[in-house]
Amino acid sequence: MRIGVSGDIGSFSEEAGQIYAAKAHMSQHTLHYLIDMEGVLAALDREEIDVGIFPFVNYNSGIVWPAFTAMGRHSFMPIDDIQLNVEQCLIGFADTQISEITELYSYTPAFEQCKGFINQHGFKTIDWGDTAKAARDLSLGILPRKAAVVASAQAAKSYNLSVLKQGIQDIQPNITRFIVVKRGNS
Incomplete structure (x- = not known):
């Protein structure tokens, strides 16, 4: 399984990708570091990844607007979500x-x-x-x-x-929800 995450090595999205792989009992998976939400959804469109993972809301700071901007440009289907306590x-x-x-x-x-x-x-x-x-x-x-x-x-x-x-974030816990998506026509 090829998992695309919206971040580089060491990102919270990488952590969410590892949690999803464990949750889905994926013994064989590779992470693709696609930096941003647009990169994840574009790679999904090109079939370079099987699923994509990116943050869409934080309970402190609200909606992750770049995620919604990217989601408006691509066809996808949500299949899961991951909640992660983000310690900045x-x-x-x-x-x-x-x-x-x-x-x-x-x-x-x-x-x-x-x-x-x-x-x-x-x-x-x-x-x-x-x-x-x-x-x-x-x-x-x-x-x-x-x-x-x-x-x-x-x-x-x-x-x-x-x-x-x-722990420099304003509140604890600092929960961010990550959406897991697959291609819209698959």
Whole structure:
């Protein structure tokens, strides 16, 4: 089974994909990292994946609007959903102090879940399209070294970064629902 997820390695969508594979008792599956919802649904249309998984609502920040925009352009059929408690972390290089950080890179829905923490520190937020992609790009030197990202602890681990502060979301639990879809005409 080919599972397309809307995120990079270390994303919450990757975690939702692994949960779905276990729930569906899939011993043989591959994850395809398609970064965004449009990428997932386009790959489903082209039959490059068998199912797609992406977030569509967070109980704190609300609807994930890019998901609904993409869903309006494609034919698909929902087959399941996964609820995931999303723990947002501030991630950077181990030698970076929080006081040195001025810019945060991530995905707008992640920023929406962490407004209190962001406002408290006065960070400038820059949408990077995916939490884990931001972590990857920080580790590769594409982003400024003294920047930080909002992403999962797994993203920090995947890209040899450090969790500078864990649990920065405004509420706990921070539940996000992910939809599992298949092609509309299959």
